[in-house]
Amino acid sequence: DRNGRKGALHSAVDAVTAPAINADLSATTIGSSSLARIPQAAALSPTGVPAETPVPMGRPDQLLQADILAALGPGLAARSxxxxIRAYGDDGEMTNAGRAWCEVTVQRxxxxxxxxxxxxxxxxAAYRTIAASGRGATVDTLQRNARLxxxxxxxxxxxxxxxxxxxxAPGP
Incomplete structure (x- = not known):
């Protein structure tokens, strides 16, 4: 979404108007007194406003991007x-005889x-939460693999x- 709170799939699900998908999301929204318990409420709100997050959002019968990714995930290829790439080269003399353009398709x-x-x-291994350690949190859950x-x-x-x-050569 334009606020950066949702992924592309979640935004697309919110945009669908089919009556069978997330049909009762027009139900009562989360009250402002409950927002402290749900810090990521804005991510579930179709409008990006935390107080406008529908109460039914996240129920098992509601479609979320996680449901779509769970079905697609096994078929995805990471880093593929x-x-x-288009490239240009010349002979340094700026003559028409010494110029060339090429196009290469590269796959990672x-x-x-x-x-x-x-x-x-x-x-x-040093990752911890504030609650578990009583100290400041180590926020990086991953570290460089020294064995690589x-x-x-x-x-x-x-x-x-x-x-x-x-x-x-490209046109003028």
Whole structure:
């Protein structure tokens, strides 16, 4: 949403007007006295205003983005993105004979440059909440994985060229 409180899927669900999806969300909204117990109420509000969060939101019969992601998750491939890169080069003399344009499609794969089953980050053993320790919270739940090779830390995931082609000069 425009306030940055919801993901794209949650915003899309809120925008659906089909009567069978989250039908009774027009019911009474959360009162301001209850908002202290629900600090993330604004994220569940279709308008982004905490006091306008419908009481039924979050019930088992209500569709949330978590429900959609739970169904899609097993089919998603992490870090498998495709990029199109266009490049230009010339001979330095600015002659028409020494200029070229190309287009390459590159795919980032889930595998590391050096094959490994290690992840970039691991659980932070020092992670604690204020309630559990009585001290300040350690907010980073993850830390760098020291077992990951230096090459994989520096270069990351493997890239592969899917296609390459020379292209004509762009128009004026």
């Amino acid at each position: 993105d495709t990029f199109v 794969l889930p595998e590391w440059v050096v094959p490994s089953t290690e992840e970039l980050n691991e659980s932070n 090779s230096i090459i994989n830390r520096q270069l990351g995931r493997r890239f592969t060229i899917v296609s390459f082609r020379w292209i004509a």
